[in-house]
Amino acid sequence: MRILFIAPQAFTSTRDAQDAATLAKVLRRADHAVDLLSPLYGHIDTVKLALARRLTKLEFDLGGRPWSCELYTGRNPDGVDLTFIGNEEVLLSADSLTGEGGQLEASRIGVFAKAATELIRQNADNYDIVHAHGWAAGAVVARLRSALPDLPTVLTVYDAAEQGRFDSADADWLELGEQAVDEAGITVLKAGLLSADQVTALSPNYAHRLQRPDSDHPLGQVFRDLGSKVSGVRHGIDPAFWNPATDGHLPSRFDPFDMDGKDKCKAELQHDLTLPVRSDAPLFGAIGHVDDEGMALLAKIGPDFLRNDVQLVVQLEGDGELVAIYEELWDQWPDRIQIKTGNDEAFRHALIGASDFIAVPGSEAPSDNIQMLAQRYGALPIVHREGGLADEVVDCEASLKTGSGFLYDEPTTRSLLATMQRATAAFANNKAFREMQSRVMRLDHSWERTTRLYERAYRDAIAAHRS
Incomplete structure (x- = not known):
């Protein structure tokens, strides 16, 4: 399967970034082709990652003015192809997307989402499915629904408390349409939820809680209306990094057979x-x-x-x-x-x-x-x-x-x-x-188990899209 990851928080310290990187690696080991698309933040070292700058640029209008974004590409040691979207004015000046509101943050999300959508449109035949990670990636999913309606999408919600809420005055920067609007303004996550073919949360129990009738979550009704489109996928842990038999942070090592x-x-x-x-x-x-x-x-x-x-x-x-x-x-x-x-x-x-x-x-x-x-x-x-x-x-x-x-x-x-x-x-x-x-x-918390669950989510998204 050819999978494109939209990872707006890639190469940050967030859970989104760590899990997206690990899942991409494990999917690659399972013989899937995986590309990862991210903003180019100021702290990302293009030399260390051996990234090459493309000669072509992405050019478009947003917020009543023209924008130009550079592209940097490379491949990590795990065989995952990397593409970064750079813009000195709004992306290189940031360390991540915070979702704290304001015109600058709205422009960062809007520029990345519009540039990403245009890049995907140019290469749509290369992908079987798009997997968007976190609330900010919901802006890309929402755009893809109208720009590329034949491309299936999966959106993973890491923490539903992170929604990306903005004032109505920022609408021209986000361009997410009426589906993102509620009484509080504009919500990026809401737009993504309503546009994705499948939505996953980080555990079955968490997915259930988000859809419960007594949930007081601001997007509770949206989650409930999605019904069976929402599922829980337990993410694993890295058994190489978290291993008491080899952990260098421990004064003494141990394993299940010698405690x-x-x-x-x-x-x-x-x-x-x-x-x-x-x-x-x-x-x-x-x-x-x-x-x-x-x-x-x-x-x-x-x-x-x-x-x-x-x-x-x-x-x-x-x-x-x-x-x-x-x-x-x-x-x-x-x-x-x-x-x-x-x-x-x-x-x-x-x-x-x-x-x-x-x-x-x-x-x-x-x-x-x-x-x-x-x-x-x-x-x-x-x-x-x-x-x-x-x-x-x-x-x-x-x-x-x-x-x-x-x-x-x-x-x-x-x-x-x-x-x-x-x-x-x-x-x-x-x-x-x-x-x-x-x-x-001795319990199995490996990412291989998680991979099998995501493979099923991808198949469900493709089937739902075709139907």
Whole structure:
């Protein structure tokens, strides 16, 4: 199959970029031809990527004025063909597309979308399907519906909270038509949803939540009206990068058949954070941002949870009141909780490798597959039953012979506390708990499984388009 990826966030630190790049690589290994189309941002090194600038340019009118875009092409080591659309005025001056509104951001999206559509029109016979990644790619999908109605499209929604909302005054820059308009103005994601042949979300549970009758999402009715066009596709993790047997960020390596290294990782982290070095105390890790409602929920149960014989290590990105709340917990229980601020990748690996449990409260959208990473490293995830992460977690029963984590039923302090106490009790069953850790480490979270699901989505999109 000949597949074109529209990846407006390519070569940024976003989930969209990382997953699009990995999926392209795995599809290429499965003998599909994959091209990736992206804006050329200022931080992208054309020399390092060995990109060649084409002599021809894309020229068009937008917003009442002419535009000219340069094209850069190359091929990455995985065999994926790369094309970048450059414009010094609006694209090279940016690091990514933020969707924060305003004329400049609207012009960036509009210029990329119109240039991409023209380039695809010139090469339409080269592709069987277009796979658009993220809200900003919805602008390209919407344009393709009218410019190339015979070309099937799939749009992947990474986080439905990111919608690309703009004022009606920006309509001439976006040119998305009436389908993008609602009472709040113009929504790029809405235009893409209504134009795509198939829409995928990052998990079946997340897709279901977006379509539920009681969903309060601003685009909830749009998702519901799409019906069976919406499906959930679980994205995998990179088993080469996330591998406790080879992870250079860990002080000791381990695998499902030899867990001694995990005990050493736990002892090392406890020592480094001045926690009591105890193998018999369950170590809970939590990773999140100060804006995450789940991290606030975890802080609320802190006074009750830390009365137990447990240890909690929190990696918290951002500043503000929530950091102060966690620091107050540390003042009261310095031998049971430690807080690490920032987004240090090495510490993240070390924390997951050392932890017996990883608490992921909240998480409406499965933003970074933290539950899979936890399982890969023998840390049992604790997630909300209705959240976007629950697809990969089967609730453990009392004997610990089945299950792959712990689910709490309601997004309340009472429900979360009860589940974390249940996990604490499970840890006390030492032999059964170690066997469960080994079992979940062997679960298949590979991208090969994800690839098969996307191949089916592509076939469904092509069939739906033909019908």
